[in-house]
Amino acid sequence: MNSALKEYLTVCQTRVEQALNARLPSPAILPQRLHQAMRYSALDGGKRMRPLLVYTTGQVLGISAENLDAAACAVELIHVYSLIHDDLPAMDDDALRRGKATLHIAFDEATAILAGDALQALAFELLAHDASLQVSPQQRLQMLTILTKASGSQGMVGGQAIDLQSVGTELTLPELENMHIHKTGALIRASVNIAATAKADIDSVVAKKLDHYAKCIGLSFQVKDDILDEESDTATLGKTQGKDLLQNKPTYPALLGMAGAKQKAQELHEQALLSLSGFGDEAQLLRDLSLYIIQRDH
């Protein structure tokens, strides 16, 4: 990763950390344990990929970071809630997330379920009410619609349901792709599209190109996730390595072989770049993020 990109990522990660800290309920107010749990999972961890996409899309379109803090927090809160619930014994049953104990281990199962629920509700509350988001009511409604659709049964939750049903079965490549477009891709795509919605007069061709870019990187993100699950290690990932194989989950390396999966990630990156071909230098950070997604080590 070039040093300018590294610095940019750090600035955005620090920004969203502060924005989340300011918006999460204080651990001092009732119900304190629930608020402590929400903060335990949402603060101090993760790559913040989805907020990065919100801020970067905004930058390309000339929208200030201040105007996008609430949206960046909203997509991250949905992501964090999904990780908490995914780690529960009823789902992936994992003990490690972002380099620390999963929430149900650090607290308890009931608190983890409730903290996930509350983080999800807070995400929608921010898009509906946060005063720093300076957009029209119609734009707010559009943002809420994008996030609800991406999160629900036609989006991330639907993808997770397909995932749970697929354990131990053999999926075809289109079936695997469909699962990941929903489970992982929908929220990544929403992150770009919510930021694009903040531009009131956005050209529909520009919006379509950004949406296609987001669709490509949503999938390349998952292909890389599958590759890392085989090739990386628990300490680097901050989560248990090798679980896909252990749980007999369908993955890109399982279907395409490791070389085929890497080729697939590269092709998706190239498609993402192609989507931005009409853009100039202002979109360079989006191009860099696409490359970062397929080259990252965790």
Ligand code: GRG
């Ligand atoms: C439980 C409703 C519900 C949904 C779960 C996101 C998800 C759906 C499950 C997480 C399990 C998983 C391995 C998903 C595939 C890729 C993914 C989303 C990895 C984690 O995201 P990163 O790498 O994590 O962005 P950090 O910690 O960096 O934010």
